[in-house]
Amino acid sequence: MSEIRLHNVTKRFGDIVAVNDVSIDVNEGEFVVLLGPSGAGKTTTLRLIAGLERPDEGEIFIDGEAATDMHPADRDVAFIFQQYSLYPHLTVFGNLAFPLRSPRRRTSEADVSARVRSVAQMLHIESKLANMATHLSGGEMQRVAIGRALVREPKVFLMDEPLSSLDAKLREELRIELKRLHRSIGATIIYVTHDQVEATTLADRIGILEHGRIVQMGTPREVYGNPASLSAAQRLGSPPINLLPPALFDPAAMPAGTSTVAIRPEDIVLHGADARDALNLRVLEYSPLRHMLILDREGTAIVATTMTERNFTPGQTVGVSLPPRSLLYFRSDGRRIPA
Ligand SMILES: Nc1ncnc2c1ncn2[C@@H]1O[C@H](COP(=O)(O)OP(=O)(O)O)[C@@H](O)[C@H]1O
Ligand SMILES: [Mg+2]
Structure with a gap:
C-alpha cells in the first residue's frame, strides 16, 4: 500500500492551473523529490497533501484512507517550510517540545524531555537546547524546524525547499544529514526543490514538475539516462545536456x-x-x-x-x-x- 497517493489532482487559482491532473504514488519509507522551476506547482502540491488547500478535482489518499476532506490536523503529516518559523520567545528545547505538549497528545514531561533530547542528538543541536531560538545560526534554526517535525513522529514529512535559505556549505552539510536521517528513521518524505543536486542525491525517485504537471517520474538514473522530454533532459546534468x-x-x-x-x-x-x-x-x-x-x-x-x-x-x-x-x-x- 502506498503511503501517499494523489489521483488526478487539479488545483486552480482563478485562471492559473497550479497543479494540473497530477497522479503520484509515494511508497512507505520512500524519499520522493519533486523537482521543478519556480511556479511549477511544487508548494501547492505539498499544501494539497497537508490539507492546507483543497483540490478542485481528484483525490488524495494517505495510508490508504481517503484524505481529500480530512482536516489537516488529522492527516499526521509534518510540513517543513522554506522559511523556518520558530517560536522566538522559546528556547530550542521549548520549540522542540512544543508539538508534544499540545493538549491532544498528553505526553508526560519525562517523555517530552527524553524525546526532545533524542531528536536534538540526532540533529547535533544538543548543546543548543537552552539557547533562545533567535540566538542560532540559519543552519541551526532549520535543524530545530526539522527537529520539531521529527519529535511528532508523523507518518509523512513534507519538506518545501528546506535548505534553500542556507549558504552553500550548510546546505550540503544538512543535505547529507537529511539523507542519513531518512535512512535511520525510514520515514516517508516528499521533498520539493529546484536544485538538481539535492534532487539527485536525496531522492529514491524524482518527479519532474513543470507547469503543474508531472512530466516524468523515475529514479535519478532513469530520468537522467532516459528522459521523457527535452525539458526533463535539461533539468538534470551539470554541465547540461x-x-x-x-x-x-x-x-x-x-x-x-x-x-x-x-x-x-x-x-x-x-x-x-x-x-x-x-x-x-x-x-x-x-x-x-x-x-x-x-x-x-x-x-x-x-x-x-x-x-x-x-x-x-x-x-x-x-x-x-x-x-x-x-x-x-x-x-x-x-x-x-x-x-
Ligand atoms: N494562493 C494563491 N493564489 C493565487 N495563485 C497562486 C496561489 N498559490 C500559488 N499560486 C500560483 O500557482 C502557481 C504554482 O505556485 P507554487 O505551487 O507556489 O509553485 P512553486 O512552489 O513550484 O514555485 C504559480 O503560478 C503561483 O503564482
Ligand atoms: Mg514553492
Whole structure:
C-alpha cells in the first residue's frame, strides 16, 4: 500500500492551473523529490497533501484512507517550510517540545524531555537546547524546524525547499544529514526543490514538475539516462545536456520529425585531431578542474567532459565523435522520439 497517493489532482487559482491532473504514488519509507522551476506547482502540491488547500478535482489518499476532506490536523503529516518559523520567545528545547505538549497528545514531561533530547542528538543541536531560538545560526534554526517535525513522529514529512535559505556549505552539510536521517528513521518524505543536486542525491525517485504537471517520474538514473522530454533532459546534468540542430546530422540516420538532437557532455568521444570519421572541432575553452571542454561547431557551442585532466589549448582542433547510441531525439513540442 502506498503511503501517499494523489489521483488526478487539479488545483486552480482563478485562471492559473497550479497543479494540473497530477497522479503520484509515494511508497512507505520512500524519499520522493519533486523537482521543478519556480511556479511549477511544487508548494501547492505539498499544501494539497497537508490539507492546507483543497483540490478542485481528484483525490488524495494517505495510508490508504481517503484524505481529500480530512482536516489537516488529522492527516499526521509534518510540513517543513522554506522559511523556518520558530517560536522566538522559546528556547530550542521549548520549540522542540512544543508539538508534544499540545493538549491532544498528553505526553508526560519525562517523555517530552527524553524525546526532545533524542531528536536534538540526532540533529547535533544538543548543546543548543537552552539557547533562545533567535540566538542560532540559519543552519541551526532549520535543524530545530526539522527537529520539531521529527519529535511528532508523523507518518509523512513534507519538506518545501528546506535548505534553500542556507549558504552553500550548510546546505550540503544538512543535505547529507537529511539523507542519513531518512535512512535511520525510514520515514516517508516528499521533498520539493529546484536544485538538481539535492534532487539527485536525496531522492529514491524524482518527479519532474513543470507547469503543474508531472512530466516524468523515475529514479535519478532513469530520468537522467532516459528522459521523457527535452525539458526533463535539461533539468538534470551539470554541465547540461548539449542541444544540437538536426542539420549537423545525416538525415537518413535520424528518426522522422526530429527537431533537436541531444547528447550528454560525457557521452562525447574525443580523439586526436584528424582521426578517421571524427568531426574536427575547434577548442574554445578548457577547464582542467572540471575536465570540461567547450568546442565550436559552426557557431554552436558543444560541451564535452573527460574522465581525467587532459591538455587542450584554445584554438586547437580536436576530433570528436557523437556515438549514435548516445543521441537523444526530440520533436518540436519537446517530446522524446524513440530512436
Ligand atoms: N494562493 C494563491 N493564489 C493565487 N495563485 C497562486 C496561489 N498559490 C500559488 N499560486 C500560483 O500557482 C502557481 C504554482 O505556485 P507554487 O505551487 O507556489 O509553485 P512553486 O512552489 O513550484 O514555485 C504559480 O503560478 C503561483 O503564482
Ligand atoms: Mg514553492
